[in-house]
Amino acid sequence: MLDKAYDPKAVEDRIYEMWETSGAFKPESYDPNGEPFTISMPPPNATGQLHLGHAVMLALEDIFIRFARMQGKKALWVPGTDHAAIATENVVIKQLKDGGMKDPRKELGREKLIAKIAEFVEGSKNTIRGQVRKMGSSCDWSRERYTFEPALNRCVNEVFCRMKNDGLIYRGHRIVNWDPKLQTTVSDDEIEYKEEKGVFYTFKYGPFEIGTSRPETKFGDKYVVMHPKDKRYSKFKHGETFDAEWINGSVRATVIKDECIDMEFGTGVMTITPWHDKIDFEIAERHGLEKEQVIGFDGKLLEIGGEFAGMKIEEARPLIVEKLKSKGLLVKSDENYMHNKAVSQRGGGAIEPQIKLQWFIDVNKEVVPWEVKGGRGGKKGKEMMSLKQIMHSVVHHGEIEIIPDRFSKTYFHWIDNLRDWCISRQIWWGHRVPVWYKGEETIASAESPGEGFEQDPDTLDTWFSSAMWTWSTLVDTKLAADNSLSLEDILKSSPDFQTFHPTSVMETGYDILFFWVARMILMTTYATGQIPFKTVYLHGLIRTRDGAKMSKSHPETMIDPLDMISKYGADALRLSMIVGQSPGADSRLYEEKIAGYRNFINKLWNASRFVLMQCEQAGIDPKSIDKLPETAKLSLADRAILHALEILIEDVTKGLETYALSETGEKLYSFTWDTFCDWYLELSKGTANHAVLVHVLRRLLILLHPYCPFITEELWSQVSSTQDGMLIAKAWPKVKEDRKDQQAFADFQILIDVITAIRKLRTDQNVEPGTEISITLVSKKYCEGLESQEAHIRRLGKVVSLTITTDSVKLANAASAFLTDIEIHLSLEGLFDPAKLKASLEKEQAELTKYVQVLGGKLQNKNFVDRAPKELVDGEKAKLAEAEEKLVKIKERLAAI
RNA sequence: GGGCAAUUAGCUCAGCUGGUUAGAGCGCCACAUUGACAUUGUGGAGGUCACAAGUUCGAAUCUUGUAUUGCCCACCA
DSSP states (O other): OOOSSOOHHHHHHHHHHHHHHHTTTSGGGSOTTSOEEEEEOOOOBTTSOOOHHHHHHHHHHHHHHHHHHHTTOEEEEEOEEBOOHHHHHHHHHHHHHHTTOSOHHHHHHHHHHHHHHHHHHHHHHHHHHHHHHHTTOOOOGGGOEETTSHHHHHHHHHHHHHHHHTTOEEEEEEEEEEETTTTEEEOGGGEEEEEEEEEEEEEEETTEEEEESOGGGGGGOOEEEEOTTOGGGTTSOTTOEEEEEETTEEEEEEEEEOTTOOTTSTTSEEEOOGGGOHHHHHHHHHHTOOOOOOBOTTSBBOGGGGGGTTOBHHHHHHHHHHHHHHTTOEEEEEEEEEEEEEEETTTOOBOEEEEEEEEEEOSSOOOEEEOOTTOGGGOOSOEEEOHHHHHHHHHHTTSSEEESTHHHHHHHHHHHTOOOEEOEESOSSSOBOOEEEETTEEEEOSSOOSTTOEEOSOEEOHHHHHTTHHHHTTSOHHHHTOTTSOHHHHHHHOHHHHHHOSEEEEEEEGGGIIIIIIHHHHHHHHHHSSOSEEEEEEEOOEEOTTSOBOOTTSGGGOOOHHHHHHHHOHHHHHHHHHTTOOTTSOEEOOHHHHHHHHHHHHHHHHHHHHHHHHHHHTTOOGGGOOSOOOGGGOOHHHHHHHHHHHHHHHHHHHHHHTTOHHHHHHHHHHIIIIIIIIIIIHHTTTSOOHHHHHHHHHHHHHHHTTTSHHHHHHHHHHHSOTTOOOGGGOOOOOOOGGGOOHHHHHHHHHHHHHHHHHHHHHHHTTOOTTOOOEEEEOOHHHHHHHHHHHHHHHHHHOOSSOOOOSOOHHHHHHHHHTOTTOOEEEEOTTOOOHHHHHHHHHHHHHHHHHHHHHHHHHHHOHHHHHHSOHHHHHHHHHHHHHHHHHHHHHHHHHHHO
């Protein structure tokens, strides 16, 4: 017999191990002819801990994959981890520094540092693996991958070289976002803007006045730019020069006219610093101007700063202003200037734009053959497109569906503004740029082309390799190790790639739509000619109860999924994150919510326990039950619950197919608790139909399994039929139309009304415990249910024998409307408390009067009667008549008191 | 500056394409409870659906505007 309360700790690890060792996560264990269904797990960073974001992702994907598996599909979920270039390198460097090392990069050198990081990652991966298992994730561990393993490195090198040969990868001097703290470039998307109050200075510059919030960059400024149509400055000609007194003496400046200048802002004139500003850089490029570096990569001023050289920006700024002021060049300063400061998302340090020689992916070059679904402009067949165009096309033409749809708009907007992607990073941990130099020669190749060649020291942006994740994880590792094969050959002969790609659904947070999802589309369409996935399901952020972001800097706001699992169980945690969370929207999580679902899990446990006890008492082995009795032998309640069950199967199947997880979860919750436990099990306390009990419970366990796999699997082992195997591999039920019985279900609800009325009578009229009440029921149909109810009533109120009352309006209503074949006689003489009865009748009267008024008014509205659908009007009329009739009866009864 | 969303009970949220007297969970109040379950049961209180105008026989739902909040993108020297 089961324990009184469900103990997840005693169950979860054991069940998980049983699944894993049995091969239940492997698609090979199922019908080889099943339709393939694939999910690539977004690889958690190999830096450490599982957080709630991962937990949500794992729960959602596990539901998708379990449902697909039970539907008979060949379901594959590929797990893995990400080497997370910058993030990981930072963590290890910090650890080494904490351990007393001053500059780990210098002291260890490239090879040794990489070895240290690799060692750290190995340990960390194990932690993550264990935590992913704790969530119940049914992924195929035999196919686990890592973004930095040899096979994936091979893919990276192959794609890089191909892109380079196609002219899609180029090297050039561009303004990049330089992070002086981390000593590397970061991409546009890795920058955050923080609003900050600063000072806006206006200086005299020759005959002009110029504004700036960054005087420290102004040393090398020797161009003044203004709008060609600005009348204030029409006397100055483009290209004319003048001398101006400036920070460190006089400079020769040139006038430039450019349309990008906003005449409204400041004085309408600015000087430019092409080395340290994207816009200035573009102006300089347009007019072929000189560019000069002012700030070094260490964030300190260079030689050009004269007396300020070697100083940090923050130190130098006030001194520079002071100097300009003493020279009489400071016109004014506005202390309340709000501006946005660029900050590195990872390192938190200020971003300094710099010109650097970097590798880029060209997103506008139209050299990739691609066939637009449905034909672009009526054309069929492949045509040359740019990466940007392909990314747009596959979503625009519905080859890839984004859920929720509104993110498609955001996606298009992002694509429209997409610039070339800077892919080189100045760190050591990551895929090294496969380019070799020897004098003037530059060769793209994975291996050294020969003597005297040196490899580019940079590594690739971590998203470059994760962008290949859906397919690089399906590549056969042995084939990938064979250097005589081309990437195309490898893909062609990799069975997993052939079977499981494109993947079915990509589930991830909306915050990495651009970082990752968009880049997977870019990289995969280019490299494989296939889309990476058919559906993108985006989940929202989990926030605190107050709607704040959970952040590491405020540990008290963090909910640790592993804590919650050990406290409430993985099933409860999963439900609490899924129900109430709609795609693309943030949701809030707090402990009470998780506890609520723990209660639900326990309720399910006890309901099963009850079923087992009933069987035991009747001497029936639940495992031997394998079919339902004939319909003729079923009671009304049986037929009603079977009907409700079929409807539930229909709803849940449809809900899971359309990714409506929250709604479906709620339906399962309410069926389990309200319908199964509170109605059917209560009724079963008198006369139980064991076959039906077991049948409904089994079905319910199947339907609940994707949501809460552990408890359902555990209970399944108790109630499943002997020929059934594990629940994880059980076939999803099909809806049986002949089990639907709408009439029985409606009648059953009346029965519930009757029960409610009895209970109400007991409280309202204060029936003493032990009082004998007589009842006459004529319909056999309803007697069945009521007899069994007697036990329950006894337990509740110690009423010796059962009574039904027409005092209840609800019951009178029900009786007159549906119970045409029964008569209910009541005798409750001497049992009423007249005052209480009066009060309850009056209350009912008031409610009804209000109802009648509303309804009456509506029906007197000519427009409503004329224009609303006829059935609706008739329905309303009938209801009004019914309500009025009831009112009359209540009046009579009140008069009688 | 551009875009996207949200605003419904004390709290967290449902309410799909307009149609009964607007729902659930938690919390609160009352009562009950020794045979599945106190991780429980029954009942109750609590809402001019942010505001305004419009469309309609009928609006939480559609339109427009306003306010507040959140997010994304761009960024001004």
